[in-house]
Amino acid sequence: MRPGGDPEPDDYGLPRVDIVVPDDARELDPDVIAYHREERRKRRRDRIRRVLRPITRFGVAVPLIAGALIVALVSGALMTAFGPRPTPRPTGSLLAPHPSAAPGRIGGVLPSGEVALDGPEPKPIGLRELRPGVIGIVPPSCGCERIVAELATRTREFELNFWLAADRRGNAAPADKVRRDLKALAGAAHGGTPRIVQDEQNILAGTYGGPPGTRGLTAVLVQPDGVVTHVLHAPQPGPDLTAKVKSLS
Structure with a gap:
């Protein structure tokens, strides 16, 4: 400036x-x-x-x-x-050497015979290997979604197996449709994962199921040693059923 x-x-x-x-x-x-x-x-x-x-x-x-x-x-x-947790594998326990009843009866072991576990390639398995746990025998149109869900939840809770087998006596439906219906029933049981058993000879239904045409599921309760403790026709959810399932573990 x-x-x-x-x-x-x-x-x-x-x-x-x-x-x-x-x-x-x-x-x-x-x-x-x-x-x-x-x-x-x-x-x-x-x-x-x-x-x-x-x-x-x-x-x-x-x-x-x-x-x-x-x-x-x-x-x-x-x-x-x-x-969902996978179903436990069959037990390695030995069969009861001296059951109190004959095979196929309450107090006896499961009957002899062979079924197949459903899958992409069905796996043959002896009936007496279905232990410990509950075997559900399902007639056509049984309307048993509620009890299947209950048994799936309880068997999972007590770390037991749960299988479903169709009662084919008097049922003329194709085998594929019967298998699809069983899978749909098992898939609706969100509390567990039932396994599908293919019993083509109806050994389970003929041994433990009610008369042909009977509605409602039949539950066969099997201990680790293969002994059948209860055969329940159309069981209902409740404390009594829970106690019976728990006794198998």
Whole structure:
């Protein structure tokens, strides 16, 4: 500026600049504080960039993949904890050497014979290997969804097996339809996982089932040693049934 304080530009054509020099340096404290604050922000941003650099180096792909893996792990853990549990495998216990009754009777072991566990490739299994647990004999149109669900829940609770076998006596329906109906009945039992047994010769129904045409499920309760403790025709949920199932474990 010109010594006379002329506000017009000087002879060199430079713009007018007001420069104020404070008398006390303490007047610059707010500016110093603001400067240091901005420097701290800059250092924080630099630290965050250094931490995230390995993740963001390849764009958003790595975070997305990591998130998907976490979701998959959490879902698997929840399904393991709350999903249907597989039916226990048949016991390795020996058959009772001297049962109190003949085979096929209450107090005796299951009758001899062979059935098949349903699956993509049916697996043959001896009848006397269906232990310990409950064998449900299902007549056509039994209307037994409630008791099947109850037995599935109780056998799962006491770590027992639960099988369903169709009563084919007097039932002219094709085998595929009978199997589908049994699978639908088993699938509705959310408290457990009943296994389907293919009893083509009707050994179970002929031994323990009611007269042909009888409605309602028949439950055959089998101990680990193969002895049949109860044959229940059209059982109902309740404490008595729970106690009978629990006694098998």
